[in-house]
Amino acid sequence: MPDQGLGSIFLNACLINNFVLAYFLGLCPFLGVSNRLETAVRMGGAVSFVMLVASVCSFGIERVLVAIDAPYLRLISFIVVIASTVQLVEMFIRKTSPALFRSLGIFLPLITTNCAILGLALFQTNKGYDFAQSIAYALGAGAGFTLALVLMAGLREKLELAPVPDPVRGTALALVLAGILSMAFMGFAGLGV
């Protein structure tokens, strides 16, 4: 792997190859909670946080798997470790900060089986990022996810007041918006070459 700069990795994960708009990862929360800006922001925060946790976890797991030469356990251990770590974090947050739990915590169980999280773990492993690069990647992916979610929520809140035809309302509308956003994000292509 080339030694990509951390900034370049961040930009790449955030804008150019936005997890939602270019990789279609995390579509369920993207379509599900982008109706309200407030929930969108909180969901974005929660996902970013879990991404960071998952990134650290999977970096460690991958080191272990390489050491014991068991690549075939990668998927299963990623998912198990990420899920249980998030569970622990959730319990910890519930104990220490009820306010934070109310704003982020309720999303945590939903996120553990989210493709964006596992996707992040798998991609960073495939790309062979080192620790710092993995963190930058996770931060970028989280920021990108939040950005897409927030933009989407703004658009959907605006369109709630518009006379959208019935067959379009709902998921189809969200997809069209996502498609246009995805086209707009193409403008970022090539940043940081």
Add this chain to the structure above:
Amino acid sequence: MLKWFGAGSFRHGVHPPEAKDATRDLPIRRLPFAPLLVVPLSQHLGRPSIPVVREGQQVVRGEPIARPDGFLSVAMHAPASGVVKAIGLAPGIAGRMLPAIYLKPLPGSTQEVVEGTPCPLDATPEQIVHAIQEAGVVGLGGAGFPTHAKLRPPEGGFIDTLIVNGVECEPYLTTDHRVMLEQREDIFTGLRFLLAATGAARAIIGVEENKPDAAAHLREGLPEKLPVSIEVLPVKYPQGAEKMLIEALLGRRVPPGGLPASVHALCVNVATTAEIGRLLPHGRGIQERVVTITGPAVRHKGNYHVPIGTPLHFLLETVGVEDDLSRVFLGGPMMGSAAPCLDVPITKGTSGVVAFTERESLTTQVVEHPCIRCGYCLDACPMFLDPSQLGLLAANERHQEMADRHHLMSCFECGACAYVCPSHIPLVQRFRVAKAALRKAKAS
């Protein structure tokens, strides 16, 4: 730029065509009594007055015919000498039937007015306030708020400036203009009463610069010891609104939901002031008011003393209207309401009658388009609201959100937003519906 912020004017607002030329120079004339006068018992905000006459009773012009029901209510006086024909329902301006006293003037009824107990200039504030209530004085600018009710400063507060509203920013109307030219002494007398009642140290008469003659006339006759100044303001709508006028003259902004008293000011319409000055020294009550009758459909446009309760059809017949009369507004075209039918009587709040023919109708044949978010309404709204967003929310019946997040209740329905709206969205109507829905929801 300084002028925008300091005394001079308020921000935002619109410039509708003034259309005052037809009547501004015509002296006030008197209109004859209609064959049957209809005096609604609720010509003001607050509780309706309680009749003190019976059916068949004879009354003399100026005699009280109803007494106030509580503090937020005023007395009524007979607009003509005649017989009480009935006490029943009559069509009101909003299309609803309201209780009213039907008065049939005697054939030979004169303009003579009966006098009551005069209120001296050196009376206590409480006495003045009471006298004003007994005189049946309400805001003659159109809002119809009982004037006496706002004269008392709030608990622990004080009023330092009395503002007399001679702005008359509504297009077409020249009532206040004529009053300022013809009833100068009454205005100053009224001012003395008001200053005494409120304890204000000074008074300012605000006049828009399209009435230079009125301002000059007032200045010339200004009594030496009266702490009154006359300020000329640039022409802008809705400068006549209390909050706008206070900002324009004093640079103070009344907080949302607050009263002028919260910035130590009080606004009284110039015609109301004149009426107080005219009535109180004689212990009289309001029996007539000055009304501008104008509009393309009116043949003899002018400013008239019209007895309260004169039905619209009589009034229009007297001044003559075109055959294809299609719309009649009571009050000005910006904030006045359209008369649902010609049975509606002139009330204390009716400052003008503007009639349009089908041909000249200003808003017929408009197609409503969706909001294109041009933002014109934001630049027009004197209250700094977002009428565009409010309109969209109203169309989706999200009334609670309108109030909670977009300050719907600060809207005083001046109509500046709907006036500039290129999509011709009836914004004010939607806001009224939303407010009504909210009130209903709150009540239940």
Add this chain to the structure above:
Amino acid sequence: MSTPAPLPTADPSAWSMARALVGVGLVCGLLIVFVYEATRPTIERARAEALRRAVFEVLPGAASSQSFEPDENGRYIPAGANSSSEEIVHAGYDTDGRLVGLALDAAGMGYQDVIRLLYGYATEAEAIIGVQVLESRETPGLGDRVESDPGFQANFERLDVSLAADGQTILHPIEVVKPGEKQHPWQIDGLTGATITSNAIGSILRVSTLARLPAIHARLGDFEPKDSEPGDSEPGDSGKEVAP
């Protein structure tokens, strides 16, 4: 594994929970290991085959190949099967066992994402004689033409990367010029409409050649077929394979 639980599910003991998890986990683990072992030879063969094909592609004339990696002294030694060193070099030999050239990995940021290349370096001519894109997410129909466009591929028939006299650097680092303006053997004719991608490829090659060629060139001897005959080792057990 399908024994129904004797206890009522309403009140599971810790034991039954642990038993279920461990039981399922064990069976799953076994299944995975079994499938992994069963498919591994096929997969490795396929991978090796793909790599070899790529090496032959960028080193025309090569008939066999062997992978090398540098040891701690910078000496290139035959690489192990699972070596993941980034410094790996694939040497290609012709049918007579002579060194045709070296195939090197290179990667860099393209228009959309990282582009991974394999390029063939002819040791005698000191030129790049073939480039193969291993991985790219470039815009279909635009950026991915670098793989298919014959005009663009023609740049790599003989792209000069000869070393400077001191052997420490490249005499003329590779540069990308506008389409149709190639004048020197070290220039790459850009691809119309895919400027970024062709620039990226040029830059990936330039960076890689500048960084790696001087060191490799100094140790060319390491790649000469010494004692061991090329083409005699078993496929799959080392990086060295035979042509079919």
Add this chain to the structure above:
Amino acid sequence: MVGPTRILEIRTSPHLLSGHRVETIMFNVVLALLPTTAWAIWCFGLKALLVLVTALASCLLTERAACAFSDRPSSLGDGSVAITGLLYGLTLPPGLPLWMVAVGGVIGVAMGKALFGGLGANPFNPALVARAFLQAAFPVAMTSWLPPFGPDRFGSLPASTLAPPFSRAVVDGWSGATPLAASKFGGELSALADLATGAVAGSLGETSGLLILLGGAWLVARHMMNWRIPVGIFTVVAGASALLHFVAPESHAPPGFMLFSGGLMLGAVFMATDMVGSPVTGAGCLLYGALIGALVVVIRAWGGMPEGVMYAILLANAVSPHIDRWIRPRVFGQVAAEGDG
């Protein structure tokens, strides 16, 4: 005569309307676009005319069909689609095959507008949605430029213009680079005078900055355009590019070049100012303009593409609901400390 029971037309106040009408606004925008359009046709000849006519026709027909499909009265009368069609046509390269022009027109109006509910509901500028779609769908055709003032430009057509539907465009003859591409990839700067008058290769409407400014000035004078948006864009683009040019003159073009090259003028004056997709408050518009300007500079300076105006505006369109949310007029009399609900 006046009968007492005569029923009158009832309507709530205000009973006066200003002269503003949606139709008038739209008509004036079209009017403001005319000089640019005429100049485009003069520069590029018959092919430009055909592209513009096709763009306009496809947009109008799609709108008509969408109205019929959703049982709405025809909305062609409000003139907004005409603007979309004209603007969309002006963003296209002159030799684009007409079938692609038509595809884009259908997509732009159907997907960029009708799906969201028609006039006033489209969060993105439909003309730019159409162009972005074409850019992504037919990248080669969308970046093949023909030089202006070609010989016999009114008598002949390039083969690409009339490419049969669904067929590749054969780019014949000289395919020029736009000034931006030449600057970005070749390090060449075109003369400012050429840029301002439009004697350069590029999309139909991105040729003459002066005529676009003229149209913009007309609209600003008539209060039909929010001047803050272009001002915000120009300020940020000029400022940022001046800074970049000062720091690294060899890799960054000077501000004058940045302002007059590419679609910046057309985008800033006519696209970004689309009322539906832009914020409603004055401060919001300035911010929105600044955001577009910043994005343009970022994409032009560091992105993969020579031009970024289209993407910058689409992205800003997506941000504009948030701007409207954050920047709201402070209701009269509210004290600053109270904050904004």
Add this chain to the structure above:
Amino acid sequence: MNADEFWKGLWRENPIFVQVLGMCPALAVSNTARNALAMGLATLFVLVASNAVVALLRDFVPKQVRIATFILIIATFVTVVDYTIQAVSLELHRALGAFISLIVVNCLILGRAEAFASRNGIGRSILDGAGMGLGFTLALFCLGAVREILGSGSLFGVALFHAEFQPWVIMLLPSGGFFTLAAWLMLFSRWRAPDA
């Protein structure tokens, strides 16, 4: 009605067009019909196998660890599929990339395991899995076919048009995926409108 367990997934409760589940893989690998089909079949296999095993184990696994066990089972089958595809065709594996592994988090599979297989017998669960899996495959194929036909002018790699056909590159890009799915959803909601 046993047959209904099968048919509902194809049409009435189609996972993608009706339930809008499992969209990540549906969009990410549907740029050619072949990839879409391969992904669909891989999902089908995992779905059927995990449904069967979950149904089998439904009385053995206590409620508290149910989800964890399901994930274990699903992850196992996904790993199996991953290696199998790699063995069959490295190229296909490269095209599908990480999205094979991401079948694990396809909400469709966990959803069926939780909502159906853990409450029903093995036969019905297999039918349900097969129906849902086929419905998913069908939907994926619908997407993939449209995207490949327009985006490359071919279907399963076979050119459909004349050589001069201009491909619509956007169809192969993410935005094209969003648009195509949106179009299918709109079509479906129109088709189903009379039922609703």
